[in-house]
Amino acid sequence: MASASASLTITTTLRSSSVRRTAFYCGHHRTRSIVLNRLGFGGVSLIGANTKRFDSLKATAFSMAGTAAASEKKKRVEVFDTEEDLAASLAKYTADLSDKFGKERSSFTVVLSGGSLIKSLRKLVEPPYSDSIEWGKWHIFWVDERVVPKDHVDSNYKLAYDGFLSKGMFVPRLYRCNAGYLLNFLPIFEQVPIPPGNVYAINDALSPEGAAEDYETCLKHLVANNILATSSATGFPKFDLMLLGMGPDGHVASLFPGHDLCKENKKWVTFIKDSPKPPPERITFTFPVINSAAYNALVVCGAGKAGPVQAALGNSQNANVLPVQMVSAEEELTWFLDKEAASKL
Numbered sequence: 001m002a003s004a005s006a007s008l009t010i011t012t013t014l015r016s017s018s019v020r021r022t023a024f025y026c027g028h029h030r031t032r033s034i035v036l037n038r039l040g041f042g043g044v045s046l047i048g049a050n051t052k053r054f055d056s057l058k059a060t061a062f063s064m065a066g067t068a069a070a071s072e073k074k075k076r077v078e079v080f081d082t083e084e085d086l087a088a089s090l091a092k093y094t095a096d097l098s099d100k101f102g103k104e105r106s107s108f109t110v111v112l113s114g115g116s117l118i119k120s121l122r123k124l125v126e127p128p129y130s131d132s133i134e135w136g137k138w139h140i141f142w143v144d145e146r147v148v149p150k151d152h153v154d155s156n157y158k159l160a161y162d163g164f165l166s167k168g169m170f171v172p173r174l175y176r177c178n179a180g181y182l183l184n185f186l187p188i189f190e191q192v193p194i195p196p197g198n199v200y201a202i203n204d205a206l207s208p209e210g211a212a213e214d215y216e217t218c219l220k221h222l223v224a225n226n227i228l229a230t231s232s233a234t235g236f237p238k239f240d241l242m243l244l245g246m247g248p249d250g251h252v253a254s255l256f257p258g259h260d261l262c263k264e265n266k267k268w269v270t271f272i273k274d275s276p277k278p279p280p281e282r283i284t285f286t287f288p289v290i291n292s293a294a295y296n297a298l299v300v301c302g303a304g305k306a307g308p309v310q311a312a313l314g315n316s317q318n319a320n321v322l323p324v325q326m327v328s329a330e331e332e333l334t335w336f337l338d339k340e341a342a343s344k345l
């Protein structure tokens with residue numbers, strides 16, 4: 001990912017003995033960029049922003065000196081005035097990674113969540129990205145799925161299909177005629193051209209146990225065929241990008257606060273039959289798989305989620321670790337927040 005360092009006016013305030021707060025103010029496009037970069041003890045820099053375009057500086061960065069987990073490579077937090085701005089930035093971020101991995105490998109492995117995330121992906125299927133992304137290289141997975149038929153209103157597959165994968169785009173076409181090739185001025189309306197065989201939905205005819213096992217077997221097959229990478233650090237599959245949501249209780253995927261599944265450290269995919277959020281039967285990636293992803297994006301909007309965001313990024317003293325606080329990534333974890341979700345930071 002592109003990174004830029006900037007010489008910014010930095011204000012440092014000691015908030016508590018363990019938390020050092022560093023402020024950058026970046027007033028560009030109504031977007032505040034909060035950047036956390038835990039490369040060591042409180043190293044903070046501004047990343048991923050075109051600093052030449054900043055008129056005045058207006059953002060806040062938090063550095064938790066000494067409290068960063070050793071496994072955390074890099075953490076970035078971006079705060080947007082509106083969900084519309086967030087969706088625009090998320091589309092660019094995803095398209096840039098698609099380009100990067102498309103050049104490095106023949107596949108781009110993308111993991112979706114259910115919930116509100118899907119709406120925030122809408123700008124990916126609009127110009128300029130709809131035309132420029134190499135959709136043929138995309139492989140789509142779900143970080144969690146409800147064990148319901150694929151056409152059920154609770155299905156995460158259905159949500160993604162209706163809100164993203166089936167979205168139409170106008171694709172220009174070249175046609176042969178007597179005079180040579182002609183560009184069709186009435187382009188064809190097509191759905192997102194990801195090959196159907198690259199979309200890995202669960203087998204909805206199976207029990208939760210069976211569906212989890214079946215999905216894990218599918219992932220192992222993709223690893224064996226070099227479509228899915230393996231983390232040399234953990235031995236778990238290494239997805240290129242996971243697009244994660246977070247519930248108001250701080251859950252990610254179907255890993256809920258205080259549930260034993262949060263401690264699973266062997267399986268790649270597991271199941272739950274007593275989810276506190278309906279429907280009760282689900283399958284989910286485990287934390288070792290989530291945290292072995294190259295890039296993880298946590299996309300969180302709304303005031304109802306400000307508490308867990310504060311627990312994860314702010315100056316919270318809560319002893320109970322929420323699932324969202326357990327998320328990391330092999331290369332980079334980026335938080336995409338709207339200002340309501342960031343309101344307690």
Ligand SMILES: O=C1O[C@H](COP(=O)(O)O)[C@@H](O)[C@H](O)[C@H]1O
Nearest residue numbers: 113114115116117245246247253
């Ligand atoms: O049940 C689920 O909830 C989370 C969060 O959903 P949101 O609507 O609050 O964004 C979602 O990420 C997960 O995939 C889903 O199964």
